[in-house]
Amino acid sequence: MSHHAAAKYVPFPAVELTDRQWPSRTISVPPIWMSTDLRDGNQALFEPMNAERKMRMFRTLCDIGFKEIEVAFPSASDTEFGFVRELIEGGHIPQDVTIEVLTQAREHLVRRTMESLTGARRAIVHVYNATSKPFRETVFGMDKAEVIEMAVASVKLIKQLASEQPQTEWVLQYSPETFTATELDFALEVCNAVTAAWGATPDNKVILNLPTTVEIATPNIYADQIEWMHRNLARRDSVIISLHPHNDRGTAVAAAELGLMAGADRVEGCLFGNGERTGNVDLVTLALNMQTQGVAPGLDFSDINAIARTAEYCTRLPIHPRHPYVGDLVFTAFSGSHQDAIKKGFAAQQPDTLWNVPYLPIDPADVGRSYDSIIRINSQSGKGGVAYLLETGYGIVMPRRLQVEFSGEVQRHADSQGVEMSSTDIWQLFSRTYFECERPVRYVEHHLFEHGNAQGIRLAVEVDGVSHLLTGEGNGPIDAAVHALQGIGISVQVRSFEERATSPSGEGGNAQACAFMELAHPAGGRECYGVGLDTNIITASIKALLSGINRLALTCSEAVEAQAA
Known part of the structure; x- marks a missing residue:
């Protein structure tokens, strides 16, 4: 970058905090974790998740141990609204999990958002409006008093609508969007006005989410801003300070760690750092960083491969092979x-x-x-x-x-x-x-059929030389075959699946479909690949499934023999 280009940018000013305490602190307890994979992460996707992918991600987040999950922006579309209704009406929300939804500070959006939550056991209503000078003057054309009134009016409306649904336990979350670019004294004024309007108490706390909407300074500046707010907020015992770091400078994890040292109680982010632009803070990295320092994070990443494959399926985004803790190559040394x-x-x-x-x-x-x-x-x-x-x-x-x-x-x-x-x-x-490993299960033939919206399969196999004709249904040929094999006591999980054409110029002969399938036992344990080769891609896929099953059986028997030895 030339000198003239660099001159376009002004360093962010330091915070007046000469007696800052956070540099001498360490993280000794995990924060309250909040996943926004289904909202912030979803809206950042080229192809947003459909209902099936959103539900699979929601269940995975619950299994990991998240107790607060931002599930939708229900006023944005009927799809988002419908997903919230399905979670509530379908009974999909565990008793110890609280769903969260987002809305802008606008009356008709707030009303639609509150409608989506009817019947919820407990819900966090997350309302936001931008507070920084460029937004006040350029985007909204408002002065400071009008920006405060926008926030307070929405909070009062939420409070009124909440009182009309007393069967639900309501929690307010407020975000001064563009917090890090907002004058600290004004951010404090807005936040104090919100907690006063809600009537925050130690038994009815307000979540104040202080985001790095766009990361514009070094992590220590963010920590200073958080510590300043932590010290100066009114009703601090009635407030949960939440962090929502973005990764524009590539330092979101560091910003979150320093923000926790500075007095924050909660962190919002996504698995593997998905999100707008360069992403939200990576909750997997943040949690496992704590684990390496002897702090139990309270989230279960003991089967990181399964979580990674689910995230890749739901988001249609690959995880980098050098991604901390989970990348395919991070536990592989080439040197x-x-x-x-x-x-x-x-x-x-x-x-x-x-x-x-x-x-x-x-x-x-x-x-x-x-x-x-x-x-x-x-x-x-x-x-x-x-x-x-x-x-x-x-x-x-x-x-x-x-x-x-x-x-x-x-x-x-x-x-x-x-x-x-x-x-x-x-x-x-x-x-x-x-292709030729010891094969207790051997492919003979298959036939596909439709059954309503499901895919059916009749699958002929030999198991140790004994013929079996199996029938199964699923959301596709592979899923149907997996269900069919359960009829003879074979249960596996498909972790990943890829199909490619072989090169016709290679020594292997004419081009064929090659299917690669990664399997695991439902009870966990080692993953194993199966490979299938055929001129028909469905046949190649079923052969890959059986190849993986045979290899899983082989590796398990080898492990038993090794233990016995």
């Missing part, structure tokens, strides 16, 4: 010296002692992962070219997690044989591993 140090660290690590393995800030087992010490997978020669050789020689483009899984097979084979492996050797090993 020989790193591998050596990690292996020695594992050897020295004793059960029930403090974690102290080089290069690994967290025990992968705590998030349901394993340490994958693998050779490099790139276009270099020898063992390191596994993915490259399969792609260029046979048109098989493996998903990244399958690359990790299969490279372990290659390394074990190469080490046991003591020789380099050619592309033909690798292809033969791939075929034995995924």
Whole structure:
């Protein structure tokens, strides 16, 4: 950037807080967690979640342990309104979970929002209006008094409408949007007016959400702003200070951590940092950062892979392979010296002692992962070219997690044989591993049929040489096949599914459909890939399902044998 371009930007001024206390504090307890995946995260998607994806995400958030979930902007569309109604009328909200909805500080939107919550056991009504000078003067054409009146009028209306629905426990949340760009004394004035209008008490607290609507300064500035508000708010014992950091500067996690040190009680964000522009604060990273410091976060990420696959399915967004804690490669060392140090660290690590393995800030087992010490997978020669050789020689483009899984097979084979492996050797090993492994369940044929809105399947298989004709229904051929196999006591979860065409120019022959399916036992445990190859994509998918089932059975028997030994 040129000097002239840089001159366009003015550094954000420091906060007058000479005796700040937050730098000497540490985080010793987790905050109140609030997920906005279904609202802020959803509105940031190129293709917003449909009802089925929203419900799957809601259930996942409940399973993780979120007790407050912002589920919709009900006045924005009939779809959003209908989702709130389905949650309430369908009985989908656990007794210990509170739903939250968002509305702008406008009368007709507030009324529609309150209507959506009819019959809820407990609900947080989140109302907001922008308070910074550019919004006051340029967007709204209002002075400070008018901005305060906008907020207070909406709060009074919510209070009135809430009194008409006494069966619901109502909680008010107010956000001075663009808080970090608002003069602190004015932000304080607006917030105090809101808590006074609601009649906040220690038994009826107001949530004051102080967002970095756009991240415009370093995290220490945000911490100063939070500590200043924490010290100066009226009725502080009747207020929950909430943080809503965005990631425009790439420091949302740091801003949230310092904001908690500065006196905040609650954090809003999304799984894996989804959200507008560069995203909301990443709640997974924030929670697991606490865990590495000995603070139990109160959220369950013990099966991080399952959560990641659900998030990717619901949002249609990939998780970066280097994403903290969850990325496909974060527990994989490519450097020989790193591998050596990690292996020695594992050897020295004793059960029930403090974690102290080089290069690994967290025990992968705590998030349901394993340490994958693998050779490099790139276009270099020898063992390191596994993915490259399969792609260029046979048109098989493996998903990244399958690359990790299969490279372990290659390394074990190469080490046991003591020789380099050619592309033909690798292809033969791939075929034995995924197409020709010990197969107690063998595909024979299938036929699809429609049954109302469901997809039906008649699936013929052989199990240990015994023929079975199975029938199942689901939301697609794979789901129907999974349900059909339950008829002979085979239950699996499909964690991920991809399909690709093989290259017709490869040594593997004409182009075929190749299906990759990642499976896991319903009770948890190790994931396993299955691969299916066929000229028909549905057949390839079913073969991949059976391949994965056979490989899961094989890995389980190997684990039992290892324990017995």
